[in-house]
Amino acid sequence: MRVLVAGAGLGGLCLAQGLLKAGVDVRVLEREDGPDSRAQGFRIALNGHGLAALHACLPERLHALLAAVSGPLAGERRVVDQGLRELRRLGGVDAGTATDRHVLRGLLLAGLDGHVAYGSAVTGYTERADGTVEARLGDGGSAVGDLLVGADGVGSAVRRQLLPGARVVSVPGNAVLGRSPLTERSAALVPGYGMVVQGARASMLLGRMEFRRPPRLAAAELAPGVRLPDPGNYLRWVVMPAEPLPDGPRPWETVRAELLARLDGWHPDLLDLVRNADAVNSTPLTVRYAEPVPHWAGSRRVTLLGDAIHAMPPSGGQGANTALRDAALLARTITAVRQGTAELPAAVGQYEQTMLEYGFAAVAESLERLPDVTPAR
Known part of the structure; x- marks a missing residue:
């Protein structure tokens, strides 16, 4: 049995790890030219579902490394005004584990050499008469398997063909994601779980990414041969202006100047976060979400996971966790088929209904x- 996975994001790679662990032949088709072709995002919060999925799919030798390159996600939550005067406290939380998306992706790539084909964008597929599925690639090539999994993100080509009526909605307005080095001064802004700034013309969310151990050094000791990035500790922040910034791609210097104009009069420590932001890892963000779809009839040789089917705003902190949960569930489903305890069409259908x-x-x-959002009808 061979499984094709379109997309080497967190969900697709977690699925590949789970399948490889079960002895299933898997090939990941990724449109990027390599693992470091672009910035991979920010801190994510791993909840119980996300951590359970990673533990189920990753080989046991990587579990200690996962713990070492994560960080705490607990403590007090404060709400302050733009001058850093405290307005209220939201109480302490223990929300799980914080990890960096780029570091986690590096961990999920461990051991997948030869199973990931870069520069292989899946543009569509054909279900063949012999019961297999052929994935068409952007370079004119193709790949054949028993199952194609669309894990190719919010713009999924697999979803567009499988579910042409499925809609992804953009929320009005925009936000800016930023990442600034965690210094003694900036760390004092967020002593616990996080902080919310409520200003006259914008709001700001802040959270720490503080690794228990430097990822590269931890990998060298706990899993030699695993290559991890080493981004250093940082403060992740999101600014949501009351008046949207201009649309369209612009250099970070332009975006930063526009954002600082919205934050005129804010506390100097907050303004310095924006001024000192890492230009590579700071960017405007359009918030999007998928409208619900009913369970579809037809193909059981093509399915979906993660943002390719249920894209969601980052406000709930559940996007990555849900994709990882999908991956673990689908890995168990396919493993049962390989072991002869389930038939592929029925098993995939059950996965889809649950997912x-x-x-x-x-x-x-x-x-x-997400404040002031009414889902489209």
Whole structure:
């Protein structure tokens, strides 16, 4: 049995690890030219589902490394005004584990040499008469397998063909994601879980990414041969202006100047976060979400996971966790088929029904946490 996975994001790689662990032949088709072709994002919070999925799919030798290159996600949550005067406290939380998306992706790539084909964008597929599926690639090539999994993100080509009526909605307005080095001064802004700044013309969310151990050194000791980036500790922040910034691609210097104009009069420590932001890892963000779809009839040789089916706003902190949960569930499903205890069409259908239920529940919860958003009808 061979499984084709379109996309080498967190969900696709977690699935590949789970399948490889079970002895299933898997090939990941990734449109990027290499693992470091672009910035991979920011801190993510791993909840119980996300951590359980990683532990289920990763080989046991990598579990200690995962713990070492994560960080705490606990403590007090403060709400302050733009001058850093405290407005209220939201109480302490213990929300799980913080990890960096780029570091986690490096960990998920460990041991997948020869199973990931870079520069191989999946543009569509054909279900063949012999019961296999052929993935068409952007370079004119193709790959054949028994199952194609669309893990190719919010712009999924696999979803567009499988579910042409599925809609992804953009939330009005925009936000800016930023990453600034964690210094003694900036660390004092967020002594606990996080901080919310409520200003007259914008709001700001801040959170720390503080690794228990430097990822590269931890990998060298705990899993020699695993190559991890070493981004250093940082403060992740998101600014949501009341008046949207201009649309369209612009240099970070232009975006930063526009953002600072919105934050005129804010505390100097907050303004310095924006001024000192890492230009490579700071960017405007359009918030999008997928509208619910019913369980589809037809193909059981093509399925979806993660943002390719249930994209959601980052406000709930559930996007990556839900994709990892999908991956672990689908890996168990395919493993049962390989072991002869389930038939592929029925097993994939059951996976889809379960995934759609919890996936779109997570979308709804994330939308509820996003202020002034009414889902389109």
